[in-house]
Amino acid sequence: MELGLRLGDAPEKRGGGLGLMLGMRLVVGRGGRDEDKERRVEEEEEEETEEGRGLAEAPLQLSLLPLLPVPLQQPSSRQLRLPWTTETKKLDASMRGFDMNHAPSADEGASSSSSPKSIGSSFQMDFSAQRDGDEPGEGGEATAVEIGSLRVSDEEENGMGRKKLRLTKEQSAFLEESFKEHNTLNPKQKLALAKQLNLRPRQVEVWFQNRRARTKLKQTEVDCEYLRRCCQTLTEENRRLQKEVAELRALKTSRPFYMHVPATTLSMCPACERVASTTTIPTAAATPSADHRPNSFAALFSKPGALQSGSRTAPSAPRLPSPAS
DNA sequence: TGCTCACAACCGCTTACGTCA
DNA sequence: ATTGACGTAAGCGGTTGTGAG
Incomplete structure (x- = not known):
């Protein structure tokens, strides 16, 4: 039996205002290895936030390249930026339904459609989960939260069930852009991204792991085709x-x-x-x-363009013995 | 200096679930 | 309405690298 604190999953307003909306929940369970990690990271995150609002108000200064432009398709697109870049960008906000962590609210329309003054913080708002009756001290009865098309009860959220939480297209696109910059994350980047997208660090970590796996799979297919030819x-x-x-x-x-x-x-x-x-x-x-x-x-x-595709710069051509030998 | 241990990060495989045709 | 294929978030166990004792 183990007790642990989780941040970010059931957001609550902290520090008031637009800024950070972190959730806190109590995890009672066996606490797997990854969850241990996550908890540690999140505890660390909490420390950072306690001590002067670290990441949210002082974006990380990491040496990453500016983002590539992404076509803007919807007038309602929100302005996003990677936590470690200064360049803002707009991503498609059409998307099936809405943010799984984000129940549409009256405030949201205002914050996302207008108000250019809060580009940095509006994103926080947009990805913040605003869940009904989920704040501590609101009774504690088993409420349910709307997560996109999925409705997940608190019970399920606390690990009693395994409900699949699909990331919104906005979140995926943002993660994708981050992945283009770096296909691995250091802890700070992970935390910053998680904060930005209002996801748990573990979710960001898993997404990057899966994304790397997909990349590798695709590359394997390309290599296979190359070798076949x-x-x-x-x-x-x-x-x-x-x-x-x-x-x-x-x-x-x-x-x-x-x-x-x-x-x-x-x-x-x-x-x-x-x-x-x-x-x-x-x-x-x-x-x-x-x-x-x-x-x-x-x-x-050395045939030009022979099987050169995918994200890799050069295919892993097999070294064949020289015909002269 | 070499060894052991704990820990973190990552990977591969797998499962479970949502979506779509 | 049902079903199977597919994509993907997440769980789990194993491996590897690193620092401390």
């Missing part, structure tokens, strides 16, 4: 070479004339470093041999 091309190449070998063998058995070619007429092919005859050889031997094509394997793997 390489295999295909090599198979064809091999078939051609086998055919040439067969033809040359046939030629050799029928007319082993080149055995009598004077040594002075032989020269080294610079491409494959094999001895080649300068004598005009009729039929098959006269055709440009694959051996004398300038490094066909290298050409294969």
Whole structure:
């Protein structure tokens, strides 16, 4: 049995005003490893917030690049910014339903649609969960909160059930932008993001983990496709070479004339470093041999744009032995 | 200096749930 | 209305790196 404090999940207004809206709930359970971590982080977060409103009012100064612009599609789009950047941005706010952590309220319309004075804090408002009767001291009866299309009871929230909480498109887009900047987060970034999006740090962490997994999966698919095509091309190449070998063998058995070619007429092919005859050889031997094509394997793997896709800068091309060896 | 332990961060696999055709 | 496929948030166990004793 373990007691722990959780912040952020059932937000309450702290410090008043627009600023930080952190929730607090009591967790009674076995407290898994990750939850331990989360709790520690969140306790740390609480310390930070207690001591002078750390992150919310003094955005982290981390050396991250400015954000790429995202097309604005809805007039109601909210202005978002990464906690560690100064550049604001607007993201699509169309979205199915609403913020899962955000029950629409009268204030919200005002804060999100107008009032340019509070760009930084309006985001906090927008992603703040405003849940009915969820504040401490409001009775404590099992209330339910509207989470997008999903309705989750307090009981479920406290770990009694496993309700899936889908992130809103706004949250996902914001996380996505963050991921573009850095695909891993340090604790401060995690906290800042969590605060910004009004998510638990653990949720941010999980999102990044899953996102990395998705990236990796996609890259694996790309690599697979790349290797498949390489295999295909090599198979064809091999078939051609086998055919040439067969033809040359046939030629050799029928007319082993080149055995009598004077040594002075032989020269080294610079491409494959094999001895080649300068004598005009009729039929098959006269055709440009694959051996004398300038490094066909290298050409294969250096084909411009060959299977180069995805987010990776360069595909992990297999190192093949040189054809000369 | 090497060893052990605790801890944090991450990953891979999996489950559970929401969405959509 | 039902169902199966798919996407994804989250849980869990294992691995690895690091610092303290």
